[in-house]
Every structure is written in C-alpha cells, then in structure tokens.
Amino acid sequence: MNEYRMSRKQEKSVSENEEIASIGPNRSFAMEEAHKRLRTNVFFSFAGENSSRVxxxxxxxxxxxxxxxxxxxxxxxxxxxxxxxLIDADMRLSNMARTLSLRFSPGLSNILVGDNNGEGLVQKVALLENLSVICCGDIPPNPTELLSSQRIGVLLETLKKSYDYIIVDLPPVSDVSDALILSKLTDGMIVVVRQGHAEKKLLHDTVRQLKNNGARIIGFVMNGTRETGRYYYNKYRRKKYAYGAYIYRQYGDKK
Ligand SMILES: Nc1ncnc2c1ncn2[C@@H]1O[C@H](COP(=O)(O)OP(=O)(O)OP(=O)(O)O)[C@@H](O)[C@H]1O
Ligand SMILES: [Mg+2]
Incomplete structure (x- = not known):
C-alpha cells in the first residue's frame, strides 16, 4: 500500500489550477463537447431502464x-x-475534496464504520452549481475490508431512492482490489484509458478482471487524445490545448 501511495504522489506533477481548469464550466470547448458525447452515450447505455443507476x-x-x-x-x-x-470511493489517496474545495470528512468511510449517521455527509459544490458529493472521509487503515462490507450495498440502495444517477470514483484496478469489489454493486462501469499511460497488456487484464467479477463495462473513455484536441484547437481555439478531448466508445459487452 505504501508503494501505491508513493507512486501516485510522485506522479502528481500538475498544479491545482490545472485541475480546476478541466472541470465543469471551466473546461475547454473541446473537452465540454467530448463530455457531452460521453453523457449521451451513458444515457443510451441505460435506455429503457427506469430505475436509478450506479x-x-x-x-x-x-x-x-x-x-x-x-x-x-x-x-x-x-x-x-x-x-x-458523486461519491469519492478512492480511499487510498483521494484528492476530490481538495479539487472541489469540500470538507474531507465526514464522508464515505465514516458512514461505513458507523461513526456518522448521515449528517453533513452530502456536500454541495458551489463551483459546480451545487452538485451533490460524498467525499471519501477519513482514510481508514483497511479500505478494502470496509468496501467489502455489506454496509456499502445497503448505503447505495438507500441513496438510489433519492438520486437518478450515482457516479462512483474508484481507484485503479491494477493497484488494489477496491474497484473490482465495488464493480459488483454498480449497474455499469466506465474504464478511463489515458493515451500513453497503461500498457496494453495491463488494460486487457483490467477488462478481464472486471468481467470475471461480473461487472458490466458500458464503455471506455479515451483521455488525452491529441488528434481530437488539435481539430478543435484549429477550428475554435487560439490557445494551446493541454490535453486532447475525451472520446467515448461503446464496448458492447453487456452482462
Ligand atoms: N482531458 C484532460 N484535460 C486536461 N487535464 C486533464 C485531463 N484529464 C486529466 N487531467 C488532469 O490530469 C490530472 C490527473 O487527472 P485525475 O485526477 O482525474 O486522474 P485520476 O485517474 O483520478 O488520478 P488518481 O489515480 O491519482 O486518482 C489532474 O490534474 C487533471 O486535472
Ligand atoms: Mg482520482
């Protein structure tokens, strides 16, 4: 676990400003357009299903x-x-609270260990028109055990009564088993693939492990694809783009 923490810390080379610049109303035109396509494809993935989705x-x-x-x-x-x-379930090294200027706790871990009765759990993000968020809470010594408990399933079922969509931010598959454990409780999984990051073989392993765990992969997000960014750069933007846009591809591999 320490190795995991260290490697992620070392990779943090971008500034906080850069993080804010890539979310919500601050996004570039190219990014916003790509995200809208992602949303449309997510809606298509659940077309005809009336219940709330995780x-x-x-x-x-x-x-x-x-x-x-x-x-x-x-x-x-x-x-x-x-x-x-939005739920931050990355209990290893979460940065969502900092990015969205929220309180770290109480959050998911606190409610799972039973030291919170739900008060102050859901926070609103002023920057994002009061989007509702549950932060990860105090970092527990045993995240995997906590996420394996039945409590999280009960919590999600309760929350589903109040929300149409619950988006859960998970850790990467190759580092810890948390994402695989929680994937069973979701209605669909999206795998983000950043250009030039994970090796092809590791990505295949990720897909295989998710499928073995009974997850329904509804699609992939290709992140950092320069070609698409360049197109929009030439046509609409005078500024140099930092990353490419997202492209969402239907995986077509339903459970
Ligand atoms: N398409 C993009 N355009 C611009 N910036 C991006 C883009 N995608 C990611 N970033 C930036 O790259 C950094 C890493 O992204 P992010 O935190 O979303 O990754 P993550 O997979 O959640 O990382 P971790 O595994 O550490 O939780 C952030 O600073 C984010 O702002
Ligand atoms: Mg993250």
Missing amino acids: IGITSTVAHEGKSTTSINLAYDIMKAGKKVL
Missing part, C-alpha cells in the same frame, strides 16, 4: 483521469436535469 469509474493505473471524468460526467448529467450524486 456508475463506477475506474482505470488500469493511476492518474489516467478517473476523477476528472467522474466529476464532469456527474456535472453534465445534473445539467441534463437529473438528480445526481
């Missing part, structure tokens, strides 16, 4: 864009008039 977002390795994708997907679905809750 969508898990994961990746193969750290830093591929899971949190950015989770936040923006939640925000865009909310903008489409749906009731949305």
Whole structure:
C-alpha cells in the first residue's frame, strides 16, 4: 500500500489550477463537447431502464483521469436535469475534496464504520452549481475490508431512492482490489484509458478482471487524445490545448 501511495504522489506533477481548469464550466470547448458525447452515450447505455443507476469509474493505473471524468460526467448529467450524486470511493489517496474545495470528512468511510449517521455527509459544490458529493472521509487503515462490507450495498440502495444517477470514483484496478469489489454493486462501469499511460497488456487484464467479477463495462473513455484536441484547437481555439478531448466508445459487452 505504501508503494501505491508513493507512486501516485510522485506522479502528481500538475498544479491545482490545472485541475480546476478541466472541470465543469471551466473546461475547454473541446473537452465540454467530448463530455457531452460521453453523457449521451451513458444515457443510451441505460435506455429503457427506469430505475436509478450506479456508475463506477475506474482505470488500469493511476492518474489516467478517473476523477476528472467522474466529476464532469456527474456535472453534465445534473445539467441534463437529473438528480445526481458523486461519491469519492478512492480511499487510498483521494484528492476530490481538495479539487472541489469540500470538507474531507465526514464522508464515505465514516458512514461505513458507523461513526456518522448521515449528517453533513452530502456536500454541495458551489463551483459546480451545487452538485451533490460524498467525499471519501477519513482514510481508514483497511479500505478494502470496509468496501467489502455489506454496509456499502445497503448505503447505495438507500441513496438510489433519492438520486437518478450515482457516479462512483474508484481507484485503479491494477493497484488494489477496491474497484473490482465495488464493480459488483454498480449497474455499469466506465474504464478511463489515458493515451500513453497503461500498457496494453495491463488494460486487457483490467477488462478481464472486471468481467470475471461480473461487472458490466458500458464503455471506455479515451483521455488525452491529441488528434481530437488539435481539430478543435484549429477550428475554435487560439490557445494551446493541454490535453486532447475525451472520446467515448461503446464496448458492447453487456452482462
Ligand atoms: N482531458 C484532460 N484535460 C486536461 N487535464 C486533464 C485531463 N484529464 C486529466 N487531467 C488532469 O490530469 C490530472 C490527473 O487527472 P485525475 O485526477 O482525474 O486522474 P485520476 O485517474 O483520478 O488520478 P488518481 O489515480 O491519482 O486518482 C489532474 O490534474 C487533471 O486535472
Ligand atoms: Mg482520482
């Protein structure tokens, strides 16, 4: 676990400003358009299903864009008039509270260990038109055990009564088993793939493990694809883009 923490810390080379710049109303035109396509494809994935949906977002390795994708997907679905809750379930090294200027706790871990009765659990993000968020809470010594408990299933079922969509930001699959455990409780999983990050073989392993755990992969997000960014750069923007846009591809592999 320490190794995991260290490697992720070392990878943090971008500034806080850069994180804010890639979410919600601060996004570039190219990114916003790509996220809207993502939202449309998510809606198509659940067409005809009337109940509330839990969508898990994961990746193969750290830093591929899971949190950015989770936040923006939640925000865009909310903008489409749906009731949305974003949950930070990355209990290893979460940065969502900092990115969204929220309190770290009480959060998911606190309610799972039973030291919170739900008060102050759901926070509103001023930056994102009051999007509802549950932060990860105090970092527990045993995240995997906590996420394996029946309590999380009960919690999600309770929350589903109040929200149309619950977006869960998860850790990467190759580092810890948390994402695989929680994938069973989701109605669909999205795998974020950042160009030039995870090796192809590891990505195949991620897909295989998710499928073995009975997860329904509803699609992939290709992050950092420069070609698409360049197109929009030339046509609409005078500024140099930092990353490419997201492209969402239907995986077509339903349970
Ligand atoms: N398409 C993008 N355009 C611009 N910036 C991006 C994009 N995707 C990710 N980033 C930036 O890259 C960094 C890593 O992204 P993010 O935190 O979403 O990844 P993560 O997979 O959640 O990482 P971790 O595994 O550490 O939780 C952040 O600073 C984020 O702002
Ligand atoms: Mg993250």
